[in-house]
Amino acid sequence: DFFVDLVYVDYIYNKKYPLWESALEAFSIDAATVAMDRYILKADYAHISLNSWHHNLKTGWVWDVDGFGINFFGHPYSGSLTFNAGRSDGYNYYQSACFSFEGSFFYEYFGENTLPSYNDIINTTINGSLLGEILYRMSSNILDDTKTGRERVFREIGAGIIDPIRGINRLIQGKTTRVTPHEVYQKEPANFTLYGGVHNSADGITAKTQSVGMLNLQIDYGNPFEPRKRKPFDFFRLRTDFDYGKYKVMDNLGGYGILYGQNVQLGNTLSLVGGFQHYDYWHNPFFEVATAGFGVGAVSKIPLIFKSTLFTSIHIAAVPLAANAIDYGLDTASFRKYHYGAGFEGKFEGTLNIGRLTSLSMLAYYYWAHAYVGLPQVNTMIILRPRLAVRIWDQFSCGIENYTYINDQSYPTDRAPVHLMRTDQKIFLMYFFENPKRYEHYN
Numbered sequence: 001d002f003f004v005d006l007v008y009v010d011y012i013y014n015k016k017y018p019l020w021e022s023a024l025e026a027f028s029i030d031a032a033t034v035a036m037d038r039y040i041l042k043a044d045y046a047h048i049s050l051n052s053w054h055h056n057l058k059t060g061w062v063w064d065v066d067g068f069g070i071n072f073f074g075h076p077y078s079g080s081l082t083f084n085a086g087r088s089d090g091y092n093y094y095q096s097a098c099f100s101f102e103g104s105f106f107y108e109y110f111g112e113n114t115l116p117s118y119n120d121i122i123n124t125t126i127n128g129s130l131l132g133e134i135l136y137r138m139s140s141n142i143l144d145d146t147k148t149g150r151e152r153v154f155r156e157i158g159a160g161i162i163d164p165i166r167g168i169n170r171l172i173q174g175k176t177t178r179v180t181p182h183e184v185y186q187k188e189p190a191n192f193t194l195y196g197g198v199h200n201s202a203d204g205i206t207a208k209t210q211s212v213g214m215l216n217l218q219i220d221y222g223n224p225f226e227p228r229k230r231k232p233f234d235f236f237r238l239r240t241d242f243d244y245g246k247y248k249v250m251d252n253l254g255g256y257g258i259l260y261g262q263n264v265q266l267g268n269t270l271s272l273v274g275g276f277q278h279y280d281y282w283h284n285p286f287f288e289v290a291t292a293g294f295g296v297g298a299v300s301k302i303p304l305i306f307k308s309t310l311f312t313s314i315h316i317a318a319v320p321l322a323a324n325a326i327d328y329g330l331d332t333a334s335f336r337k338y339h340y341g342a343g344f345e346g347k348f349e350g351t352l353n354i355g356r357l358t359s360l361s362m363l364a365y366y367y368w369a370h371a372y373v374g375l376p377q378v379n380t381m382i383i384l385r386p387r388l389a390v391r392i393w394d395q396f397s398c399g400i401e402n403y404t405y406i407n408d409q410s411y412p413t414d415r416a417p418v419h420l421m422r423t424d425q426k427i428f429l430m431y432f433f434e435n436p437k438r439y440e441h442y443n
Helices: 019-040 050-059 068-087 093-110 118-142 149-162 164-173
Strands: 190-203 209-221 236-244 250-266 269-284 287-303 308-325 338-354 358-373 378-393 396-410 418-433
Touching: 019 068, 019 093, 019 164, 050 093, 068 093, 068 118, 068 164, 068 250, 068 269, 068 287, 068 308, 093 118, 118 149, 118 164, 118 209, 118 236, 118 250, 118 269, 118 287, 118 308, 149 164, 209 418, 269 308, 269 338, 287 338, 287 358, 287 396, 308 358
Parallel strands: none
Antiparallel strands: 190 209, 190 418, 209 236, 236 250, 250 269, 269 287, 287 308, 308 338, 338 358, 358 378, 378 396, 396 418
16 A cells, blocks of 8 residues: 555654754764775775864865766765754655755864765755655654554564664654554555666767666656645655666656645636756766756646647756756866856656557756856756657557757857767657556656
8 A cells, every 4th residue: 555645744753853862863873984984985985084074174174076976976965864853853845955054064174084075065955855855754644553463574674774773763763663543644646666677879969879778667656637735745756767787876866846736726627836956967978967957837738639648848947056967078076077056957758658558758868067166158958858668468568769968068268169969769668657546647
């Protein structure tokens, strides 16, 4: 019953714990991270001392030179841990984000012998809160304190893997073994789409191609078309693309969730309009871009003839922090091969379901960023994803998809502009884990 929905939290069984407990736990997560870095990973930057603390406090903040994956995936994940120090103690989304900030702030000053960095505290707080809330919501859908025995054990283990800090807190708070007379965690209907197959990637500069396997997962959480009062992330979409081959393991991680909004109906068209938070992380051999964004958007369902339905999602967002790979042969530091910047992003996702047999999709992402750290440049990045999927049996479909990545870089100097392009052709088998309380396959 992972898909059972419960749209409220029973606060009798989910009380708010003292502020100092959550703050202490966030600090403890920092301390455990430092210990692991120093004694297990043997990292040079973890050899901290009173001298390094004094140097950090005296010198102040910089933009660091760490790798793309560390800054735009590693730090958001660490932020999700300190976020859930507060979230699993009964604090709401915005309150819990303060613990992500706290954890990052103290770690930047006292957890490393390198100078504290602006990009780390932004990524850890903003994108860490987004990932933390998603992990918390998914673990809530697994947990069920009315269960006992073997099923209860599996639920606790599964939720603990997804949200480890919540799992630890449940042990400390005695929730792991308590039995309640009814469900006590907010749950929303969730749909899962799993893709497996191969893709052939081509660099538009060298015409080099490489075929590798892929495994992708998309999660659609919450019914965007149910009229109700909206809370942060009671509707979100998360997608992740994995490669198995010579490429990086994680090719893409990102999504968006609602912060506030309202349901609107115009004729037969149902829509959810409001403010959304975005996180995008694209990381492959020919294309790298990451963003943290806040903006407005609308998700709509439009019934058509012949039992067909058109789903659309349109967003525009301000991006206070973006990063993208620079053109070949350039670098701004010994480790960093990307610029920091700011700008805006736009997204369009459209899916036409023709009955339950065929699905036609067009997804388009647009990023515009002006570099404020690194070489002065303006970057325009576009990702296009047309897709066709045909149902072959029950919840199984087969499909094809073409990715086109475009990156245009221009400079205010006499340096020539750069145009980069890469394409992916994907063939896949798709399985749709359908919610029994289905509101149709929203892709």
